[in-house]
Amino acid sequence: MTTFYYGPVINPQSLTDYLALPRCLIRVSAEGDIDRIYEDVQSSQLQEILAQNGYTDLSASNFIELKEGEFLMPGFIDTHTHACQVPNLGVGGEFELLQWLDNYTFPTEARFKDAGYAERAYPDVVQRIVNSGTTTCCYYGSLHLEATKILAKLVHDRGQRAFVGKCNMNRNCPPNYIEPSVNESIDTTLALIKYIEELPKTSNGQPLVHPILTPRFAISCTEELLTRVSEIALKNPKLAIQTHISENPSEVELTKSLFNADSYAQVYERYHLLRNNTILAHGVHLTEDEMVLIAKHGAGVSHCPTSNFYLSSGMARVGMLLDHGVKVGLGTDVAGGYSPSILSTIQHASIASKMLAIQAAQAADKKRNCSRHRHRRDEEVDSESSDEVERHSHGHHGHHGHGHKHHHHEDNCDGDEKKPGGFTNERLSIAALLYLATLGGAHVCCLQDRIGSFAEKKAFDALLVSVRDETGNPGVWGYNITRDLTDGVTAQSADKSMVEWLERFLFCGDDRNIRRVIVQGKMIGGQEYQH
Ligand code: GUN
Numbered sequence: 001m002t003t004f005y006y007g008p009v010i011n012p013q014s015l016t017d018y019l020a021l022p023r024c025l026i027r028v029s030a031e032g033d034i035d036r037i038y039e040d041v042q043s044s045q046l047q048e049i050l051a052q053n054g055y056t057d058l059s060a061s062n063f064i065e066l067k068e069g070e071f072l073m074p075g076f077i078d079t080h081t082h083a084c085q086v087p088n089l090g091v092g093g094e095f096e097l098l099q100w101l102d103n104y105t106f107p108t109e110a111r112f113k114d115a116g117y118a119e120r121a122y123p124d125v126v127q128r129i130v131n132s133g134t135t136t137c138c139y140y141g142s143l144h145l146e147a148t149k150i151l152a153k154l155v156h157d158r159g160q161r162a163f164v165g166k167c168n169m170n171r172n173c174p175p176n177y178i179e180p181s182v183n184e185s186i187d188t189t190l191a192l193i194k195y196i197e198e199l200p201k202t203s204n205g206q207p208l209v210h211p212i213l214t215p216r217f218a219i220s221c222t223e224e225l226l227t228r229v230s231e232i233a234l235k236n237p238k239l240a241i242q243t244h245i246s247e248n249p250s251e252v253e254l255t256k257s258l259f260n261a262d263s264y265a266q267v268y269e270r271y272h273l274l275r276n277n278t279i280l281a282h283g284v285h286l287t288e289d290e291m292v293l294i295a296k297h298g299a300g301v302s303h304c305p306t307s308n309f310y311l312s313s314g315m316a317r318v319g320m321l322l323d324h325g326v327k328v329g330l331g332t333d334v335a336g337g338y339s340p341s342i343l344s345t346i347q348h349a350s351i352a353s354k355m356l357a358i359q360a361a362q363a364a365d366k367k368r369n370c371s372r373h374r375h376r377r378d379e380e381v382d383s384e385s386s387d388e389v390e391r392h393s394h395g396h397h398g399h400h401g402h403g404h405k406h407h408h409h410e411d412n413c414d415g416d417e418k419k420p421g422g423f424t425n426e427r428l429s430i431a432a433l434l435y436l437a438t439l440g441g442a443h444v445c446c447l448q449d450r451i452g453s454f455a456e457k458k459a460f461d462a463l464l465v466s467v468r469d470e471t472g473n474p475g476v477w478g479y480n481i482t483r484d485l486t487d488g489v490t491a492q493s494a495d496k497s498m499v500e501w502l503e504r505f506l507f508c509g510d511d512r513n514i515r516r517v518i519v520q521g522k523m524i525g526g527q528e529y530q531h
């Protein structure tokens, strides 16, 4: 049945713009694709437009009118998470990566050898991730074929859009959690790909769950294994690839020495693993040369700031990646990250970008002071270099709906030169954060023609969000008309309230504010979902 949604809609457009449409009408086909968007429909025009669409009797279609304080937005895209690490959420954060893997992660993943455990644990895992508002998820399973098949089937049956891969890992892992041979690793990988490709398609003939090659990271794969994985990749150019890169300094050093390489990215390039459908998690310690290399191959980076803070890995230079033309999306990296919700990732992405901006401003201050001292000491004024130091650079992160643009004004006098995009060392705006969580992630998954924003012919993958007080989230000072009107507050323009609703949701929201999680037009989770 055709469904109409009518009400406030947030629609990401780019890193600098999103649309806030207070009276939008979206027509969704029976297959779950968007077949028409009317951006501004007054309620007085509604009957007429529905009649033009052939609906005089509203009960013949689903007509869903949003309440005040509710809005629709595209679903979140989690470009990096480990399904088999959910049992570890919130433990182990006193370690750094390599010790954390040995002490917490490998033992937890090893339990999935028991398919019965996978049958018991994975339904809860998928349930929690769906209810967090993730409509598309890039999952790492464990190294086990059976358990990962169970995960893929569950995700498929639930109706979540996803990529599911099993880890390739045959060295630097404990004896009870390591693949016994290269052949076994490759055979089980091929078997999982086949199993996922044979899962039923959606009614429009497209797959909802995709296989993905998952060489865990260079350290856990021998050269022979990476060579065999690359053979699969080269034979299947459409097959996506996911792995980790430059997350932690000790990891970077170990990788370079194991592979006798100048850089981490070079190792993956050597095995043909950098291409436009490759998802590289973290990239915290990438050099600019590596960013150039990654951009050249069109690979994307999954930014996982919750994990990067929790495991003391550092702060990825997202602005610089963007200025180099690298695609960027967000990842929870459960359980390196302690939250399955992209909302937490958004909050930490914002804080990481502010911290980088603060550090850059401090470095610039220090440099300026040093050069003043030097000038004084030398009793000469080098006006050219002082101009250089005083140069101001402006960001250009406006956002639609506010009616004005924000201009950032941090001095940029440190070593990190501004690139033409102007994102390096700048705070991420709301528009940018929203983009990274949706359309940016879609680009990283090479699904930008299907998801990430609302557009005709794209799939309707959406969240129905509520910032009404009755959701019970104490962190959201939400829509509460009784309280506000008795306070004598006059109604603000709808556009402005929407911009604030969005911002409150992103920073203070949680699963209580997510009323419906919709994938391909079908409700699959959220507070109103009935099992
Ligand atoms: N590098 C290799 N394996 C992992 C993992 O499971 N999590 C994270 N965060 N980094 C990794």
Ligand code: FE
Residues within 6 Å of the ligand: 080, 081, 082, 244, 281, 333, 336
């Ligand atoms: Fe990870």
